[in-house]
Amino acid sequence: MSHDHDDHDHDDHDHRPPQPDDPVSRYEALEQALRELLIEKGVVTADGLRRTMEVLESASPENGARIVARAWSDPAFKELLLQDGQAAVASLGMGPTGRFVVVENTPERHNVIVCTLCSCYPRFVLGFPPAWYKSRDYRARVVHEPRAVLAEFGLKLSDDTEVVVSDSTAEIRYMVLPQQPPETKGWPEEKLAGLITRDCLIGTAVARA
Amino acid sequence: MAAFRVGDRVRVRTNDPPTHMRTPAFLRGKVGVIERDQGPFGRPEDLAYGRAPRVGTVYRVRFRQREVWPDYRGGPRDTVAADLFEHWLDREAS
Known part of the structure; x- marks a missing residue:
């Protein structure tokens, strides 16, 4: 990997990413x-x-997108998902997830997920968390100034919206059920799933058509 | 038997034992409301040391942000929720 280092000097290490057969650290x-x-x-x-x-x-945000697309399309599934996340996910052939709770965004309420103590994340559904989710900066700030953090993600919430931060402090893992963009009512599930990104499932973004 | 019901007001204990635990410091001493019974879980204070864990109910507890952070900037209805073990919670008069 080559790039210029005009501003600082560090002969003591290189910036080569770790290789699979490097000596063990x-x-x-x-x-x-x-x-x-x-x-x-x-x-x-x-x-x-x-x-x-x-x-x-093999887990990835695509699993979360499938779950959300089903919930948007099937009210009975949505009800089960909000009541008993792990049973709902198992009914789609995913998991086991451990205790899995899905929190719903509504016109009045926006949810965002964090783990202030470490980096708990619904890995068995969504795969590995993004690097920023594990950063001290995100973990410390999103519980204290969620609106400022969300604005940095490009998500400006109205003062009337209630912001709920869920801190994953025990063995329960959280995912956000984003709001369905109204113009997408009646779309096939596969097309709906394409609107739902990883950040929508953490709550740092909203789904857009 | 679950010690608390949905809607009960609870205060997080202010203990700071020299052990592994899963109760964040920023919520200790704060008053919140039980939102959901998450079911029985082994105590992290036991599990971290390989002991047979004492089992207790974990609750999702919701706190008003303005109660948690006196300098909170945001709506008065904004909240933060955490999953807390019952042995860290005391009943608070409503």
């Missing part, structure tokens, strides 16, 4: 030792770990 060595011990002691199996990684890496 301290933390990689620690992870490897721990993993081998857990397998050796029968706490987990290598195949179990592999399968978990496979599920995590």
Whole structure:
């Protein structure tokens, strides 16, 4: 990777991204030792770990988009989703998710998700969180000045809108059910799903046609 | 048996034990309202150390932002919700 460094000098390291066969770092060595011990002691199996990684890496915001598109199209599904998120998601063949709660945006209320203590995120549905979601800046600020943070994402909310921040402090994972743009009523689910981005599911954006 | 019902007012304990916990500092001492019973979960204070966990109800508790942050800028109806373990909550007179 090459770029100019006119403003600062750092011969002590390069900016090459880590390569798969680089020498192991301290933390990689620690992870490897721990993993081998857990397998050796029968706490987990290598195949179990592999399968978990496979599920995590195949999860993506597209799952969330499918869930939302179904909820917009099917009132009974929407009711189940808001009452019992994990059952609703299982009925679409996704999961298991652990305890999964979906919070609904309405004309009066806007929801946004954070984990102030670490980076809890519904990974089994949406995959890995974006880097900013794990940043201290987002985590500290969105609970204290959500409107300012959302404005930085380009989302200006009216003073009349109630802002609800959900802090994922325990084992419950959250997803936002965005509002359906009114002009998309009656669209097929596949087309609706195309409107729903990852940020809509975290609450830092709204769905637009 | 769940200790609280939806709508009950609770205050988060101000303890600061030298242990692993999942109760954020910014909510300790604050008063909120029980919004949802999330069901039984093992205590993080036990699980983090490999002990058989004591199990208790976790509640989603909603706090008015103006109660949490005296300098809060935003609507008076804005809230923050967190999932808190029952052993961190005391009943508050309504």
